[in-house]
Amino acid sequence: MNMVKHVPILEVKNLEVKRGGTVLLDIPTLSIEKGEILTLIGPNGAGKTTFLQTLSYLLKPFQGEILFKGEKVETNHSVLEYRRKLAMVFQEPLLFDTTVFNNVASGLKIRGMRKKEIDKRAMESLDRFGISHLKDRSAKTLSGGEAQRTSLARVFALQPEILLLDEPFSSLDPPTRDALLEDLEHILQQTRTTALFATHDRMEALRLSNRIAVMNVGKILQIGSPGEVMNQPIDEFVASFVGVETILTGKVVKKDGGTFFTLVEGEEIEVVGSAHLGETVVLCIRPENVTLSTRTSQEGTSARNVFSGRILRIVSLGLYQKVQLNCGFPLVAYVTNHSMEELSLAEGKEVKASFKATAVNVIKKGTNLRSQLKISIVNDPEK
Amino acid sequence: MDLILEGIKKAFWLIVTLDPEVLGITFLSLQISGAATLISLFIGISTGVMVALSRFSGKRIIVSLINTGMGLPPVVVGLFVTIFLWRNGPLGFLGILYTPTAMIIAQSVIATPIVMGITLAAIQQLPQKLRLQILALGATRLQMVWILIKEAKLPLLAAVMAGFGGVISEVGASIMVGGNIKGYSRVLTTATVMETSRGNFDIAIALGIILLLLAYLINLILTQIQQRERPR
The missing domain is CATH 2.40.50.100 (RNA polymerase II/Efflux pump adaptor protein, barrel-sandwich hybrid domain)
Incomplete structure (x- = not known):
């Protein structure tokens, strides 16, 4: 029925990252659909972080192509533009030494937005993560969970088209992690944000994703729905990693x-x-x-x-x-x-x-x- | 004992009555060292950030050279600046030896490595991933550098203090390139040296007290800023 050619929001072709003769990442092809949540699961050193950082052009050089909405990201100018459509959350909150509000507003300020708009968007995002009461607190005084919430609010204020999450919960204690995971799940659904989520915790992966990609030594070993990957692991490594x-x-x-x-x-x-x-x-x-x-x-x-x-x-x-x-x-x-x-x-x-x-x-x-x-x-x- | 007591009494008198000569020397000191600190901040911070952020072979050697520079003996700086500005030296044509300008140059040479070294350490102690996070928030490279400098503002204030403290109290270079000319290139330290050698302890003590007060005052202001910025 639909005659318009379907274009995925993000597409990767023959992506390869090498450092000193070692292949850190080798992904022949992968496409990510708008609104999809793809979880990258794998042990430490599997290449999850390398993949996310390459996708956001933070790690250079690499070989291969990254296509955003079918267009290749190339010149310096469009790299910045492209990066401004993405947002990334790291394992550490990496907050700036200022108030919670200023932290959440920082990405908007970088984009040179008007103050009124910044205030509105930052407050919305603070509300969304239930931390508006902390807005005047210094970021240095926050607990681990509050800090990671601030970090998430900071990227959601940007209304990114693609969100990259690099093990954002792995340094949190289980109750804090569960509460934040639940909120994030809800917010991702509400905002229909496309997300790539790296984790080594299969429960987190099962909870959030539409698709799971199991990674090891820079390669995607298997990709599919959570049910497929969990119940029909493709090899012994995947099997042992997904909990068989x-x-x-x-x-x-x-x-x-x-x-x-x-x-x-x-x-x-x-x-x-x-x-x-x-x-x-x-x-x-x-x-x-x-x-x-x-x-x-x-x-x-x-x-x-x-x-x-x-x-x-x-x-x-x-x-x-x-x-x-x-x-x-x-x-x-x-x-x-x-x-x-x-x-x-x-x-x-x-x-x-x-x-x-x-x-x-x-x-x-x-x-x-x-x-x-x-x-x-x-x-x-x-x- | 009398000597000291009399000296201190006279010194206070000189300060309280705002003796024009003492006042003039103090202002010149502030002007020269202030200008030198500003120049060193400009060069030191920009170069320090650049070295901290870039990766190149031999970086360690550069870093160790900068760190050595932090302890550059003022007399050696004075010697080389004098040679450069000497009438038939490489920059002799400028004709600025024995002028306040020459003193500013010498003091800048002393303060710049101090500011550069502290800046370098301050930027390097920020988490590596912070740079990636700032870029991932959509910053240009220039914006990233600016945010990093803001993140390192407390240690950078220490750099200002150390730089200013180093040059206001320095005497070797100032006397060599400035010549200690009355009313022209005579500053607190050079004047103290001269008055002491002449046995005018009262004036020397007065100048010494002013020097101490100045150092204290500047540090008090900067510490105030630093503490106010501290998180609650």
């Missing part, structure tokens, strides 16, 4: 309609999908999909995979417990504190562990990562 605790390698020994059986350490695990007999596959099982019971009968479970095992270790994760089992192969399950008591689980105890054949994600050995990556990128936005 059980990663098993086995051989396909039997096929049966829509499912196949994999032999792992002498046990057969049923998996939905197709594979060749004799093929080596990697199975990923998320710990929250594993159910434990102490009953001997298998009644009341539709799970195709039931194994008895011994509890090796129980680690408390706060709201739930991580239970490590030996079922002939290692298996990890998350159990709520409530069921923990109900089942009176303890280290050394024998239990039944069950999980559905659909709860197992298969990674085929020797998969070409690059080709899969391209497919998932091309498929997504151009629909």
Whole structure:
């Protein structure tokens, strides 16, 4: 119906950053849609910061192209113009040694805006982040959470078209972080700001994003919806990083309609999908999909995979417990504190562990990562 | 003991009655050292910021040279400025040796590395990422430099104090390039040296007290500004 060619707000082509022979960043192609929140997730040193700083032309030189609304950012003049449409928040609040209000107004002052307009926009932004009562306070006296709020208010006052967030919450304590995360989520939705959000915390990623890109050593390993990335990790690194605790390698020994059986350490695990007999596959099982019971009968479970095992270790994760089992192969399950008591689980105890054949994600050995990556990128936005 | 007491009494008398000669010397001191400080701020801050922000090989050597310059002995400066301004020296044609201008030049040479060194340290101690944050807020390079200078304003005030304090109390260079000519190039320090050698301790003490008061007053004003700017 729509005959106008669709242009993403930001597009990256063959982006490469090298320093002293080491490739810090290598992103063949990526496009970001208007209003989208894309989370870059990965360990420290994955290239998240390098990517964000390159996107905002803070890190030079680089190879490749950055296209803003389909146009290449090039001459000095347009770099400044382009940068003024972006805004970036760092891990540290990096506030100026002045009042909270002046901090929030600083970006507007840099743009030479009229005082009346500055006052209006700065106050709006302060209100939005619930810190207007702090406006006359010196920025040096703020708590960590207040300071990061000020930092966020400072960039939202600019009404940026694209917001780059580089682990803005990682130095905050959990309650402060949760409160700010909730507000930010709300404000991002309200303002429909396009955002790239770097984090190493997968809970933050799940909460905010439309799409997640898993990064390591300067590359995007997988990109897709949170569900896709969490449930169908493309390789073992992604799997372990997005929180799949059980990663098993086995051989396909039997096929049966829509499912196949994999032999792992002498046990057969049923998996939905197709594979060749004799093929080596990697199975990923998320710990929250594993159910434990102490009953001997298998009644009341539709799970195709039931194994008895011994509890090796129980680690408390706060709201739930991580239970490590030996079922002939290692298996990890998350159990709520409530069921923990109900089942009176303890280290050394024998239990039944069950999980559905659909709860197992298969990674085929020797998969070409690059080709899969391209497919998932091309498929997504151009629909 | 009498000598000291009499001296102090006479000194106060000279100050309280606003002795025209003492007053003239004081004003000239302020003018020359003030001008030299201003010049050193101009050169020192701009160069200091530039060195702090740029990356080049040999930066460490430059930084260590600047830091050495902070302790430049005034007599050595006096010697070289004198040679340059000497009648058949490289700048002899200017004919400004033994003038207040020559003193301003010498004092600027002394104060500039002090201001430059403190500026350099002040800008370098700001978080690295602050520069990126300022640019990311849409600043031009010039705006970024200006914001960084504002962020470093407290240590920069210290640079003003150190620079002024260094030149108002300096005597070696001033006497060498100024000549201590009465009513023309005689300043507080050079006058104190002369009166002391002549045994006129009363005048020497009076000049010494004024010098101390001046140094105190200037620092009091700057400290006041610095403390007012301190966060609550």
